[in-house]
Amino acid sequence: MATTELQQSSSDHDTEGQMSSSGRIKHGGWITFLFVTGTVMGLTLAAWGWISNLMVYLIEEFNVKSVDAAQISNVGSILFALTAMLDSLRPPPCERGSLDLCKPPSRVQFGVLYSGLALLSVGAGGPRSVITTMGANQLNRPEDRAIFFNLYFFTNYMCAAIGSTAIVYIEDNVSWALGFGICVLASLIGLAIFLSGRPFYCYDKPPGRPFLDLARVIVACFRKRKLPLSSRSEDYYYGFDGKANTVDATPAKNFRILSRAALKTEGDLKPDGSVAKPWRLCTVQQVEDLKALIRILPLWSSNLFVSTPKAIQASLTVLQALTMDRHLGSHFKIPAGSFQVLVFISSSISVVLVDRFLFPMWRKLTSRSPTPLQRIGVGHTMVVLSMAVSALVESKRLKVAHNHGPNFVPMLALWLFPQLVLVGIGEAFHMPSQVGLYYQEFPMSLRNTATSMAAMVYAIAFYFSSALIDLIRRVTEWLPDDINKGRLDNVYWLLVVVGILNFGYFLMCSTFFKYQSNADKERYVSNSGSDM
Known part of the structure; x- marks a missing residue:
């Protein structure tokens, strides 16, 4: 992306963000991209440093048969690195380099291996997927978000390429322990970069319990399944004191059966207008959220x-x-x-x-x-x-x-x-x-x-x-x-x-x-x- 475009996008966003007394951006904006990118770089280098060479490691160091290794690899950085550093956590090498004369891993060795893989999977998958949304949420303009997604994936792919070559080369030609140790270090650096950006992040307000709200729509719809649908907007519930009133028309015509969950009936509301029976009445917005998901x-x-x-x-x-x-x-x-x-x-x-x-x-x-x-x-x-x-x-x-x-x-x-x-x-x-x-x-x-x-x-x-x-x-x-x-x-x-x-x-x-x-x-x- 051209530098002037990025500067213009940042300038446009700065006018919408919260400003400090010095006139600088206080929360959100393109400044956060530096921290998000640094975090992703560390996580991606670490993840692909071990993912790319995992099958080779299982075959050569754990004496696992080739196709079995392919299945295991589809299933801790520190715990996984210990399997390469400590001989007691790996089976002895094969005699004469033949798989027919290999001693399989013990239960303890397999237990440590699978525990490490489980922790690595959570550590590699969880943060990298959530931080994508977090990075996009720092930007107000849809144009900026489109640029962010492209830059994010470009960075992600390039770091994956480096992890799959440089780190894998070290693992194959220098030391498995050193290669996995570099993965641990990359993860720690990524974590440090992420934490250093805390003063700049725009923090989202917790959205409440969205999945519970979706379940309420299904239950309320079932309980009101015999009610006829109405074409009048006043027959539907839009929220209390405007908190959920982001939809101001009758429910959409698609998946109309779900609209019954927002139909107001006697006893659904308290005298002050709040919901008396949460599992019997939902807002139109909650109904439309479920429709969008479907x-x-x-x-x-x-x-x-x-x-x-x-x-x-x-x-x-x-x-x-x-x-x-x-x-x-x-x-x-x-x-x-x-x-x-x-x-x-x-x-x-x-x-x-x-x-x-x-x-x-x-x-x-x-x-x-x-x-x-x-x-x-x-x-x-x-x-x-x-x-x-x-x-x-x-x-x-x-x-x-x-x-x-x-x-x-x-x-x-x-x-x-x-x-x-x-x-x-x-x-x-x-x-x-x-x-x-x-x-x-x-x-x-x-x-x-x-x-x-x-x-x-x-x-x-x-x-x-x-x-x-x-x-x-x-x-x-x-x-x-x-x-x-x-x-x-x-x-x-x-x-x-x-x-x-x-x-x-x-x-x-x-x-x-x-x-x-x-x-x-x-x-x-x-x-x-x-x-x-």
Whole structure:
């Protein structure tokens, strides 16, 4: 983004923020982006420093079989680092380098490993998803938020690329303990940066109990299921003393059955106008919040099934790379855990190219930006295309493996690059648009959890990927411990079929999806293409 644009955006926001006596911004504004970015950099470096190389660590240090390692990796920084620093927390090395002569980890060693993974998952996933919303909440103007999301994901992808290369290289070539120790240090630095920004943050007022309010709507609707709906606004409850009166018309016509929860009946209100029976009467705003959530959930579920193939590919690509020639020149060998960096590099470059060149060109030709759903749809198609390329590359790898023996495949691992680049391009279309859409369309009371929904998609997708791998192993012979004796290409073709079916489901959800209002749609579309 041009410096003058950022300065102008900051200036515009400063006029809306709270000002100190010296005239400087007191809370919120672009100044907070420095602290948010610093926090994300530390968390992302640490997370991808261990995530990228986790499978290699499990195979080489914990004597875990390859496909089992792929499942475990889909499931503390200090606790996890201790497994690399203390020999007693790992099984002894394999004899003669053979997995057939390896002693498996003890229950205590597995317990420490899984405890560390659990804490790492919470530490890596929780803060990074919540801080996205926090950063967006520091800015008042939708244009600024659109710029923030693009800059946020660019920073996130670049740090993930560094963590997947520099830290992974240290783990593979210097010391696992040192590599994991750097991850711990990066997390601590990120925490320090976050805490140092406390005087500048704009703190959101707690939204009360939004999920409890949604449950109340469902219960109240059921209890009033026999009441006829009314077309008069005065028959509905809008709140007490204007506290919830942000909707000033009759409830929307979609999902009309839920509107009964806001119908006033005898005994619902106290003499002073407050609610006498909270589980029988809700405000129109609470009803509309639930409707907004229901509208977005089908689209959210379609993103779940586009993330599952990516999670499987991320694990299986490492297994493929371990069997291939990973040399670049005569002296450098690419760590197998670093191949995922291609996704991050292509994502970060694509975010810039898409936002600075493709969207402006599209606007010049059509006088409007692509809608969020169109951009997400491009991400879906790129993932399907990537799975097809993965299947073709794996077919070639298996042919070479069958001709040259089971232990090493004389085929350059560079063949894996195209499929990962395609995923990265799809990510640049898919992820920022998805998060921005959630932030725009989620109810105000649930906005703090809106961007967490995108992170939740990935979390559930990794569990799904583990379950799908386990199912494939049970019903087929495609995924033996030695992938050179299996049919990994068939797994990728299966993911192509799943992706095509899911894309059809996404198109159906998009057809029936309605923005909260046409004004919201036009505002989002015009702002989502803001140049970086």
